[in-house]
Amino acid sequence: MNSFVEIFLRWLEVEKGYSVHTLSGYGRDLSEFTSGLPGDLEVREIEAVHIRRFVVSLHGHNSAATVGRKLSALRTFFKFLQREHHITNDPIAGIAGPKVGKYLPTFLSVDEVFSLLEAPSAKDRFMLRDVAILELLYSTGMRVAELVSRDISNLDFITEMLRVRGKGNKERFVPVGRPALEAIHNWLPLRDQLVADRARRGHKVEKNALFLNVRGSRLTTRSVERMVKSYGERAGIPQIVTPHALRHSFATHLLEMGADLRSVQELLGHASLSTTQRYTHLTLDHLTEVYDKAHPNAK
Numbered sequence: 001m002n003s004f005v006e007i008f009l010r011w012l013e014v015e016k017g018y019s020v021h022t023l024s025g026y027g028r029d030l031s032e033f034t035s036g037l038p039g040d041l042e043v044r045e046i047e048a049v050h051i052r053r054f055v056v057s058l059h060g061h062n063s064a065a066t067v068g069r070k071l072s073a074l075r076t077f078f079k080f081l082q083r084e085h086h087i088t089n090d091p092i093a094g095i096a097g098p099k100v101g102k103y104l105p106t107f108l109s110v111d112e113v114f115s116l117l118e119a120p121s122a123k124d125r126f127m128l129r130d131v132a133i134l135e136l137l138y139s140t141g142m143r144v145a146e147l148v149s150r151d152i153s154n155l156d157f158i159t160e161m162l163r164v165r166g167k168g169n170k171e172r173f174v175p176v177g178r179p180a181l182e183a184i185h186n187w188l189p190l191r192d193q194l195v196a197d198r199a200r201r202g203h204k205v206e207k208n209a210l211f212l213n214v215r216g217s218r219l220t221t222r223s224v225e226r227m228v229k230s231y232g233e234r235a236g237i238p239q240i241v242t243p244h245a246l247r248h249s250f251a252t253h254l255l256e257m258g259a260d261l262r263s264v265q266e267l268l269g270h271a272s273l274s275t276t277q278r279y280t281h282l283t284l285d286h287l288t289e290v291y292d293k294a295h296p297n298a299k
Contacts, residue, residue, distance in 0.1 A: 004043050005030045008080050017169025019145065029073040043081065048091050055095070064098040071097045107248040112237050113138055116246075117179075119231035126214075128190055130227055132183040133211060137228075137243055139180035140164070141250030141268050144221045144243035151208035152188075157181060166269035174267055184210075251279045 009027055012018045018026075033054050037046070051074065058067045074092050081087045108116065117134050120127045137147060146164050154163040160181060161173050191212055198216030199205045209218040224243055232241025239245075251264050265276040 001034050001037065001041070001043055004081060004086060005034065005077070008077055011080060019167070021145065022167075025069075026073050026076075029070045030077060032070070033074060044087050046087075046091050048095060051092050051095050068097040071095070106239060106245050107252045108237065108239075108241065108245060110253060112235070113246070113249055113253075115235040116228075116231055116237065116241060119235040126190075128183070128187040129211060130231070132180070132187040133224060134228070134231065134246070135180035135183040136162075136176065137246040138250055139177040140174045141247045142174070143167075143247060143269075144224050146269075147243070148211060148219050148221055148224060150210045152210050153208060155184065155210065157185070164269065168271070170269065170271075172266065172269050248279070251276070255279055 005027070008030075009023055012026060013023055036054055036057065037050060041050075051071075054074075055067065055071070058070065062070075071092070078087065078090045078092050082090050117131070117138065120130045120134070124130060133147065136142070137144070140162060142164055143166065146166055149165065150162070155176070156162075160176050160178075162176050163171060163173055165171050191210075194212045194214075194216040195205055195207065203216070206212060206216060206218050211219040211224075213219050213223060221243075228241055228243050228246070232239075235241075247268070251268055254264050254267070255261070261273065261276055264279070265273050268276060270276045
């Protein structure tokens, strides 16, 4: 059974271009499922009853969203096995996942975003880098994993465009605002100094990475998440601020200002328009609030 999981994960990596993080998630979910199967069970002998037992074992200590995600991993796995003729029948075909409530993204107001962008100060050792990161996240709506994987060569200062490689290894080009470009321009001399210092210490040099840590290594997603949260607290924003909240803010503010849904979909790199449509709930709430405050006959 484990050999089929390894083949499947390899297929996701090579053919689908999934990230290390996504592959790790699939691996954990499939490992949890296979660990509950009889040791001598062949893959072609797996039936719906085995899936149902697994689902029952998840209830009580997993949310509906988590159960749904694990079932989604199994669906993809068994579809792959069926397509490759390792099994003839899909054991999960008739099993429905749990109903998950509609998720409305958390986003910041325009004033809160501006407060966040102004939070870094001269007392912060990496103020220039941090300002560039915050500006770029809000300017492009990138995922944090996309941001830390960016190289200098991905950014064109002349056309003011950034090449982004997103989920499924799909590329897209997003425009970068002037404040973000200026912030990056201010950060680059310090970045080059970190590269030179690392080379002098005899370590492998990150020549291409756009954002580096104090050791001159490529910045990690966890470091960016901690940094954004810290500046959110400093700015006095009541909710926990994450890089993804800036992504949600980017999309919501564009729609509030009249951008069409298809354009926002392209900028975010969503494969499906339905994923982008969740932001319309937020903009409709905003429009209702404006109407209630402004229209004389609203109440």
